[in-house]
Every structure is written in C-alpha cells, then in structure tokens.
Amino acid sequence: MKTAFLFLFCLLLLVSSHHSYAQSAADAFAKYQAKDYKASGQLYDQALKAGKGSSTDHYNAACSWALAGDKTKAFTYLNQAVAKGWENKSHLQTDTDLTSLHTDKRWPQLVKDLETHLAKIEANYDKPLKAQLEKIYVTDQQYRGMIDSVQKKFGMESTQMKDLWSKIEVQDEENKKQVVAILEKRGWPGKSLVGQQASQAVFLVIQHADKATMEKYLPLLREAAAKGEASKSSLALMEDRVRMNQGLPQLYGSQLRMNPQTQKPELYQVEDEANLDKRRAEMGLEPIKEYLKRFNL
Structure with a gap:
C-alpha cells in the first residue's frame, strides 16, 4: 500500500510540474505579446531553468531578451534553441526581434552553428518529398494571404471575394489529392523526415479539407504529435x-x-x-x- 501511495504521489508531482511549466511558458508568451519583454524573459527563465522546453520556447525566450536589451541571455537561449533542434534559418535571419543581435560578434558563429546543425539533420531528409510539400505549403497560403486585403477593399460579399474563394477551393482540392496520396503511402510525414515547414503543410491541407478527410487522418496526427513529429x-x-x-x-x-x-x-x-x-x-x-x-x- 505504501508503494502504491508513493507511486501515485510521484505521479501527481510529475503532472503538477508539467502543468506548471506549460502554464509558465504560456504566461511568458502572453507577456511577449503585451510587449512587456523583460517580464516575458524572466518568466521564460523560470519555465526553462529545469532544462524543459522545446526549441521554439528557447527561441521565444531569446526574442524577449533581445527586445529587453540583454544580448547575453538572448544568445544563450538561441544556442540552446539550435541544440534542441531549431531549424528555421530564414526566420532567424529575418526576425526583427533579433535585429539588435546582428552586429554582435557572436552572431556569425550562431549562424554557422545552425548551418552545421541543419546539414546533419537534412542529410536524413526525403528531399523530393520535402520539396513537394514545401510547394504545397506555398500554394495553400498564397490565396489565403490575399483575403484581408480583398475583403477590406471590396467587401466580404463582393464578386472579387467570391472569385478568390473559388480559387482557394480549387487549389485546396488539388493539394488534398497530393497530400492524401502521401498519407496513404507514407503515413504522416514528420519533421524528422521532411522538416518543420513541409510537415506543417500536411496539417494545413487536412485542416482545410472536408469533415470526412479530417476525421480519417486525425489519428495519424495524434500519433505524430505523440512522437514529437508534429x-x-x-x-x-x-x-x-x-x-x-x-x-x-x-x-x-x-x-x-x-x-x-x-x-x-x-x-x-x-x-x-x-x-x-x-x-x-x-x-x-x-x-x-x-x-x-x-x-x-
């Protein structure tokens, strides 16, 4: 009985600790969105001090500290983000949150380390599949990126908006055919196989598909997320x-x-x-x- 109680107590502590971390990370991101960057950085410090957190959490912590003016903490978190699997070099180099770091002598080494890290990861990618899915990602987003501007200029019920939605529906159907064929043959393409953006393209296409398609492939997404692949x-x-x-x-x-x-x-x-x-x-x-x-x- 004592053993069972001790196991249950430890399990409760583990669950409580996980909830505490997840909530702290969410609170930190909320402070970032409120532009209270120092408070955001301090909350990330608390959340990440036990070695938990994804590459994205560490990257976000770096952004908060860069905007708060603490370059040393920003570089520390960026290096940790790379070590934990951060892959988006383009975003790193164009993210205005990190502009203040570009003239620092530590920046070139950070970019070099990321390039070395990416070379090792991408050696195991299915490059043809990655290229196909990245193209699908672009086509999924290109017309949707026009919705706000068309709506503001012509109105939600305008001919122009209806034409835009027609284009979106045609492209969605084409993308669905390609992605369903991939899912039936390969399962859910995780980020270790094709990279983060290409894997995300699969989610976007299924999320924009009909009800039956979403229900059919939701179990595959559950499995991929449980493995850290989505x-x-x-x-x-x-x-x-x-x-x-x-x-x-x-x-x-x-x-x-x-x-x-x-x-x-x-x-x-x-x-x-x-x-x-x-x-x-x-x-x-x-x-x-x-x-x-x-x-x-």
Whole structure:
C-alpha cells in the first residue's frame, strides 16, 4: 500500500510540474505579446531553468531578451534553441526581434552553428518529398494571404471575394489529392523526415479539407504529435475542428463561430471551461484571453 501511495504521489508531482511549466511558458508568451519583454524573459527563465522546453520556447525566450536589451541571455537561449533542434534559418535571419543581435560578434558563429546543425539533420531528409510539400505549403497560403486585403477593399460579399474563394477551393482540392496520396503511402510525414515547414503543410491541407478527410487522418496526427513529429498546437486545432464538426464542445478553445442572432463572432462551446487554460498550456497555446484579443473578443 505504501508503494502504491508513493507511486501515485510521484505521479501527481510529475503532472503538477508539467502543468506548471506549460502554464509558465504560456504566461511568458502572453507577456511577449503585451510587449512587456523583460517580464516575458524572466518568466521564460523560470519555465526553462529545469532544462524543459522545446526549441521554439528557447527561441521565444531569446526574442524577449533581445527586445529587453540583454544580448547575453538572448544568445544563450538561441544556442540552446539550435541544440534542441531549431531549424528555421530564414526566420532567424529575418526576425526583427533579433535585429539588435546582428552586429554582435557572436552572431556569425550562431549562424554557422545552425548551418552545421541543419546539414546533419537534412542529410536524413526525403528531399523530393520535402520539396513537394514545401510547394504545397506555398500554394495553400498564397490565396489565403490575399483575403484581408480583398475583403477590406471590396467587401466580404463582393464578386472579387467570391472569385478568390473559388480559387482557394480549387487549389485546396488539388493539394488534398497530393497530400492524401502521401498519407496513404507514407503515413504522416514528420519533421524528422521532411522538416518543420513541409510537415506543417500536411496539417494545413487536412485542416482545410472536408469533415470526412479530417476525421480519417486525425489519428495519424495524434500519433505524430505523440512522437514529437508534429506540433501539439496543430493537433489541438484539428481536435477542436473535428469536435465542432461533430456537434461536440471543443477542448482547446481554438474555434470561433458566427452568432446567428448578432452576426458577430464568438467562441464556440468549450468543454470544462474551468480547466481550459491548463489544457491550452499543455498544447503550447497561449491563455484564452490573449487568444481572443486577436479577434477583439
């Protein structure tokens, strides 16, 4: 009985520790979004001091400290991000959060270390598949990137907007054919096989597909996320989308709907609202209040 109790106690401590880390990282990111960069950096310090955290968490910590003016901490976290698998060299070099670091003598070495790291990782990539999926990523986003500007200029019900959505639907269908063929033959292409962006392209295409397609391939995404081959945040979005399609309350609060009476967006029904932020933190999502601010809700 003592052994069983001790095991349960240790398990509770482990779960509590995980929740504490996830919430601290989410709080740190919320401070970053509020432009309180020093407070964000300090929260990342607390969250990451035990050696936990993804490459993205360490990269975000570096951004906060760079904007707060502490270059040493920024470089420390960037080096840790590279060691933990940060791969996006283009983003690193163009991210305005890190502009203040470009003239520092440590910057060239950081870029060189990342290039060396990438060469080792990419040696194991399926390069033809990576190239195919990266092209799909571009085509998935190109017309969607025009939605805001067309809507503001011509209106939601305009001919121009309807034409744009027609183009999106045609491209989505073509992308779905390619991605479904890949999934049926290869399973979910994880980031260790094709890299982060190419793997994300698969999620985007399935997320934009019909209900049956989402439901069919959700288990593959679950498996990939459990292995660290796909992001938990992507899984959270698809879990919510599928549940909403099935008329069930969502788990992570990622989905909005149009209120039929007010004709204004609102948060779709959530299961167990009291623990919503805890679940969001576990999936790498910011607190729900910060998320809803994006939509002025």
